[in-house]
Amino acid sequence: MSEENFLREKENTIMDWQGQKLAEQLMQTLLLAFAVVAFVAGYSLGSFQMMLLIYAGGVALTTLITVPNWPFFNRHPLKWLDSSEVDRHPKPQPVKSKKKPTKQK
Amino acid sequence: MHSFGYRANSLLTFAVTILAVMCAMASFSDNLNTPSPSSQVEVLSINWFQRQPNGNDEVSMTLNISANLQSMFTWNTKQVFVFLAAEYATPKNSLNQVSLWDGIIPSKEHAKFWIHTTNKYRFTDQGSNLRGKEFNLTLHWHVMPKTGKMFADKIIMTGFRLPEEYR
Numbered sequence: 001m002s003e004e005n006f007l008r009e010k011e012n013t014i015m016d017w018q019g020q021k022l023a024e025q026l027m028q029t030l031l032l033a034f035a036v037v038a039f040v041a042g043y044s045l046g047s048f049q050m051m052l053l054i055y056a057g058g059v060a061l062t063t064l065i066t067v068p069n070w071p072f073f074n075r076h077p078l079k080w081l082d083s084s085e086v087d088r089h090p091k092p093q094p095v096k097s098k099k100k101p102t103k104q105k
Numbered sequence: 106m107h108s109f110g111y112r113a114n115s116l117l118t119f120a121v122t123i124l125a126v127m128c129a130m131a132s133f134s135d136n137l138n139t140p141s142p143s144s145q146v147e148v149l150s151i152n153w154f155q156r157q158p159n160g161n162d163e164v165s166m167t168l169n170i171s172a173n174l175q176s177m178f179t180w181n182t183k184q185v186f187v188f189l190a191a192e193y194a195t196p197k198n199s200l201n202q203v204s205l206w207d208g209i210i211p212s213k214e215h216a217k218f219w220i221h222t223t224n225k226y227r228f229t230d231q232g233s234n235l236r237g238k239e240f241n242l243t244l245h246w247h248v249m250p251k252t253g254k255m256f257a258d259k260i261i262m263t264g265f266r267l268p269e270e271y272r
Contacts, residue, residue, distance in 0.1 A: 014108060020107060024115070027116050031120055035123045035124075039130060042131075042180065043131075043180060046179075046180040048131065048251050051127070051131070055127070062120075066112060069109065
């Protein structure tokens with residue numbers, strides 16, 4: 001029973017699989033996009049500091065979007081088996097059999 | 106991507122890696138810059154020219170140094186370190202380089218300068234070879250970047266000669 005409670009708690013803190021994929025893709029795309037924008041802006045303005053500022057802003061924004069467990073990352077939640085269902089179906093027992101030695105030709 | 110810590114770590118690592126690539130690209134962009142520096146030095150006067158008690162010649166002179174190093178500054182330049190060296194040959198050493206003056210140029214605005222000064226560092230020989238010596242005054246510079254590769258180059262100005270006798 002503690003297993004199910006643990007999983008239920010975890011549901012609030014973890015993403016579903018689709019959400020994880022989305023988070024990873026968003027993170028990589030956003031960081032790369034901000035890097036390109038920052039470099040082009042810094043180079044054309046002749047300001048190294050501008051490049052670093054734009055990029056730092058981009059990293060902060062990306063962190064805000066992809067790291068916390070937002071609801072839109074949990075649109076395809078996993079359905080775990082209900083505890084009442086578990087009781088109705090007995091757990092399969094391991095088959096006890098003697099190990100036959102394999103013949104080698 | 107299953108937990109907060111995992112995502113935060115992944116993001117941080119990727120962000121820092123991309124930053125390293127950006128810095129490498131910034132350093133590479135310095136190669137696209139073609140500098141066209143110019144400089145001129147005049148020896149206004151020889152203040153004194155003596156042989157020290159330890160047997161080494163020493164000379165003090167007043168110089169007019171003017172240079173335009175503005176084309177060397179790029180978006181990735183932190184500062185330019187510039188120094189003036191007297192170069193000459195002696196029987197003992199095929200090349201002697203004695204630094205007479207140096208300075209740090211912090212920005213493009215300061216890169217076009219004119220300075221009237223005595224030599225900041227002592228012009229001392231290893232021995233007593235300076236009488237009537239012909240020497241070059243070479244302006245060396247190091248372009249120090251904000252990130253990446255440092256470029257160094259020089260301009261050699263010839264035609265200087267020390268007096269025949271001590272003063």
